[in-house]
Amino acid sequence: MPADSESRRSKPLALSASQVKRFYYTTTTAEAFPWKEISETSRGENFIDVHGIGQRTGKYFKYQKKRAPLLDRSSVYYYTDYVVLPLDDAPVTKALAKENKLRSSPGFASTTAAIFDDSTANKDAFHGFSRKEARRARQKSCKPKAGRTTTLPTGDLLEKRSVTHEAFGLPVRFPSEAAKPPMPSTS
Numbered sequence: 001m002p003a004d005s006e007s008r009r010s011k012p013l014a015l016s017a018s019q020v021k022r023f024y025y026t027t028t029t030a031e032a033f034p035w036k037e038i039s040e041t042s043r044g045e046n047f048i049d050v051h052g053i054g055q056r057t058g059k060y061f062k063y064q065k066k067r068a069p070l071l072d073r074s075s076v077y078y079y080t081d082y083v084v085l086p087l088d089d090a091p092v093t094k095a096l097a098k099e100n101k102l103r104s105s106p107g108f109a110s111t112t113a114a115i116f117d118d119s120t121a122n123k124d125a126f127h128g129f130s131r132k133e134a135r136r137a138r139q140k141s142c143k144p145k146a147g148r149t150t151t152l153p154t155g156d157l158l159e160k161r162s163v164t165h166e167a168f169g170l171p172v173r174f175p176s177e178a179a180k181p182p183m184p185s186t187s
Contacts, residue, residue: 049058057063073079102108
């Protein structure tokens with residue numbers, strides 16, 4: 001008998017993949033509640049597709065990009081007033097260098113009376129002060145003269161008695177009768 005059971009074990013079973021899946025990979029929940037695919041006609045309507053038409057790409061309509069009508073960059077003043085200058089300012093620099101070299105040469109005769117130096121209207125209007133002028137502009141100090149102060153009070157003090165004596169002074173005595181002596185005990 002043992003040889004017969006061993007021979008059965010050694011033979012591979014001819015099962016399909018779906019049979020193996022059904023035997024080994026099923027759950028009680030899946031057997032109790034089988035899943036059925038809902039048809040397109042039975043499926044409910046998505047309200048976002050209905051109420052948000054054009055706000056996103058949906059079943060009925062694609063997303064509509066919001067554009068202002070007839071407005072673009074050409075309608076902005078900055079764009080119309082802007083002049084595109086070359087990124088390379090070498091021609092301007094070369095022209096300035098040539099003019100500076102010409103004016104700084106010793107035999108230069110100018111047709112204008114303008115002096116070509118480092119003076120500016122700002123330097124002429126707001127020149128610095130000399131040391132003497134700066135000292136004269138300094139004002140006297142308004143600080144009062146420092147004298148000796150007295151830290152200890154002199155004369156009579158304002159407080160004659162301490163706060164504790166004022167609040168918790170001598171107890172008030174009420175008139176009372178003389179106490180009678182105790183009675184002797186009879187026991």
